[in-house]
Amino acid sequence: MSTVIERVIAGDVRTVSRLIRDIDDGIPEVRKTLKNLYAHTGNAYVIGITGSPGVGKSTLVDQMIRHLRKKEKTVGILAVDPTSPFSGGAILGDRVRMQQHATDKGVFIRSMATRGYFGGLTESTRSAVDVLDAMGKEFIIIETVGVGQDEVDVAKSAHTTVIVVIPGMGDDIQAIKAGILEAGDIFAVNKADREGVEKTISDLKMMIDINQRRFNESGWTPPILKMEAIHDKGVAELVEEIGNHKKFIKNSNVELQTRKKKEKIRDELIELVKNRFIHEVLEQLTKSGEFEKAINSVAAGKVDPYSACDNLILPKLNQLK
């Protein structure tokens, strides 16, 4: 009888699948396994692929898998997808995509669908990355839909973040203003056969120029790459640029590396403390019936929500003093 940890390290697909599902479902017992697994992580290179729906991320990622497999690299893929309780999109997507790599043991694909009140998405994804890392996958691709803050946070936790855009979306100042630019190490302009591709590229160039001060710090200027993922055009170049960025990080000065590492740990700890603490506090308030009472008072117009919140938490905050 081998332990869960041993089976994960041995790359046992069934164990890994179950563990990731437990993470996704927020099963508390999983924390202990993650603790013990942590010592076996830190070897994988994590790539974030982010972009609005419809830019062709899945197709691009599928092609990237093929290129990485040609180089005999093992690959884990996490498609992050806020729960759609109605469409079951994540599971459907998994099934469609798994078929293409079903016989390849060097590839492992999973969707994360976590959606809790407590910012579970970021924590779950990090944990799942740890599992794929411990499993021995050399490259882990996190695919996130959209430009929401959760998704940006997830993308930022990667070593190299690729922002995918398509022509015809960047025709107003909206397209870049969502806090996404600063997360991008490489920009991929997909569906580059479409009208307006040069405009999109020049818009991106301008935005990168304007934000030069960000890049001065690290010394890396994000390249902009044209591609047609569906025809496998430009994908090899993207994989190569990711390799360049990987080397660049490795060769950057130690002080900067340490600072970046600590920033990531800080983000991760805040996330963990936040999720865990709030979960406990809300559970206490729910069990005692205080929470329901507060909702009813606000609904009846007896108290405003801000005072209701005060009434709920001030006694608890006093206990902490």
Place this chain on the structure above:
Amino acid sequence: MSTVIERVIAGDVRTVSRLIRDIDDGIPEVRKTLKNLYAHTGNAYVIGITGSPGVGKSTLVDQMIRHLRKKEKTVGILAVDPTSPFSGGAILGDRVRMQQHATDKGVFIRSMATRGYFGGLTESTRSAVDVLDAMGKEFIIIETVGVGQDEVDVAKSAHTTVIVVIPGMGDDIQAIKAGILEAGDIFAVNKADREGVEKTISDLKMMIDINQRRFNESGWTPPILKMEAIHDKGVAELVEEIGNHKKFIKNSNVELQTRKKKEKIRDELIELVKNRFIHEVLEQLTKSGEFEKAINSVAAGKVDPYSACDNLILPKLNQLK
């Protein structure tokens, strides 16, 4: 000397602007004002406009303002935009847009840029809606970029949520799977002169059909409207459909209305408790130096982040028992 509350109710633009900026910056003193303001809210009708970057939300909202103004309705607009510390997109956008309505006192436009660690976006937006509500705006439009979870949460806090899409984005299962469908009361297909518009509409129809069970509950089936906002085509129809949905909600059964109201209050209270509590706890951990120590231990490989989190919070959780 009138009070802040009096000036907000009187519609004083300078006071309202400062208050919203303070909310956006997370100034703690603002809570007291919000408490006192709450009794003067609940009159505005809130419309959420959500869609990926580039679908033309700003243009659509600008046209909606014109139509609502023709009906002599006053309008407040909140453009929600996760902070882009580099591009300053929110402020730029504000300036461009304010010009068009600069002389119209019936219109008030602001961007929210809040980005805290603590889910500030949703809370700030709700609070700003309260301010515009107390100010006397009859319609409040919340414009959110992207399909991230924060944005979905914001959209859900509206009375009527409009999802804006454009042709050519719905060509794979990705486009709808991001938890956004269930938030939509009306679907607007903008840029409807583009190729693929019928495909987009039939995809949306199929998705709505598949998810019929959601709509059976309320009895409302989301209409799908074609439009070209830039040429003001279809926008009047959208405004009319929003009116229909408003009437529909008003005439729906009281039990359902009460339940929906309580759900919104629950979400709001969770948000408030979460933000407030975590803020205090992290401040305590930071002040005591414990947080920095934990980061350093993890960075030095002495402890895994999960155990570091336990070490930080278990003593505090014990105090709460």
